[in-house]
Amino acid sequence: MSTETEREELLRVEDLRKYFPIRGGVARRHRGDIRAVDGVSFTLNAGETLSVVGESGCGKSTTGRMIVRLLEPSGGRILYRGEDLTAARGGRLRALRREIQIMFQDPYSSLSPRMTVHDIVAEPLRVHGRYRDGGAARVRELLDLVGLSAEYENRYAHEFSGGQRQRVGLARALALAPRLLVLDEPVSALDVSIRAQVVNQMRRLQQTLGLAYVFISHDLSIVRHISHRIAVMYLGTIVEIGTRDQVFTAPQHPYTRALLSAIPVPDPELRGERERITLTGDVPDPSDPPSGCRFRTRCWKAQDVCATETPALTGRTGDGHASACHFPDNDLAVVP
Structure with a gap:
């Protein structure tokens, strides 16, 4: 920088x-x-x-x-x-x-239990109309950025440890750069x-x-x-x-x-x-x-x-x- x-x-x-x-x-x-x-x-x-x-x-x-x-x-x-x-x-x-994005304290309650990791991270992209243009690849890039394998993207939040959940929350916060x-x-x-x-x-x-x-x-x-x-x-x-x-x-x-x-x-x-x-x-x-x-x-x-x-x-x-x-x-x- x-x-x-x-x-x-x-x-x-x-x-x-x-x-x-x-x-x-x-x-x-x-x-x-x-x-x-x-x-x-x-x-x-x-x-x-x-x-x-x-x-x-x-x-x-x-x-x-x-x-x-x-x-x-x-x-x-x-x-x-x-x-x-x-x-x-x-x-x-x-x-x-x-x-300007926020990352919350509790990874257990800040992530939807009904959504896969892919959908959780992709949600900001969809809300702001950015998913259609390479959204799936962007999700995998974000997971890699926070130290999670792309193979985790179809799992649900309850399948992860607390530290992994918080990494998912960080990936979501970074979705819109x-x-x-x-x-x-x-x-x-x-x-x-x-x-x-x-x-x-x-x-x-x-x-x-x-x-x-x-x-x-x-x-x-x-x-x-x-x-x-x-x-x-x-x-x-x-x-x-x-x-x-x-x-x-x-x-x-x-x-x-x-x-x-x-x-x-x-x-x-x-x-x-x-x-x-x-x-x-x-x-x-x-x-x-x-x-x-x-x-x-x-x-x-x-x-x-x-x-x-x-x-x-x-x-x-x-x-x-x-x-x-x-x-x-x-x-x-x-x-x-």
Whole structure:
């Protein structure tokens, strides 16, 4: 891939929000909103992997589904190659969806049990009118691309292992030759050894096809292996964003430090060298988030200003590493 292509900004998310209304009573009156995503902004370049990490319920998957327009945003903009995805309708949205695809978490439920592997992979080609012109050959090419033999194409999804099913899902996502893939926890349902195989396959495909990934995960070991940049989410907002090495070796936000401290250390002799940070208290209600900094109710560094002023996601070192904290860490945190 050329340097010029690598520098192309493919995706820009600006102040993205998704509120789910809460209704109650006989009249189903509006009683508030669950702020699943509340002001998320980031960019993604061609050929790059941006991983979005955080605890369950932080808004990672909701963000990914809005990027592919499976969910309609409550506010903000999603720009794909400079074009506003949130304003696209009809035929234009259909055309843009060829370039942006999603791969789901659970290979057991995301593939139809009534369709053969051939039909599963061919379905996007048929929907977009591309099957008649060499569609059968394209299916075999895609299966080979993800490491599956063409002899499997007449089998059904239940005849495969979890890792093989997820490869089928990846082949389906690649059918229309997209430029951007949203990978929503793509390996969390797989055994550890199979996870590594699937992730390595994704990396090879990225290098071969020039793909960009939004990789959604809570597994920081996998994230460290596949990412170019990382965005850390907490309660619907991004609290830190930077390159992989910046986030792993010099985390600025207390929440990021807590997440990194929970990564398992395989060498018993090294376990005592890293401080384990245990967060106290429950995750706040997303329909009524805390004032000021949303993490302050669980943060050991919180002071009065944290309750009254919302910290901006600000870079302090001039190298793209930004955090939303009034008292960011600047010291190195060694993460084995």
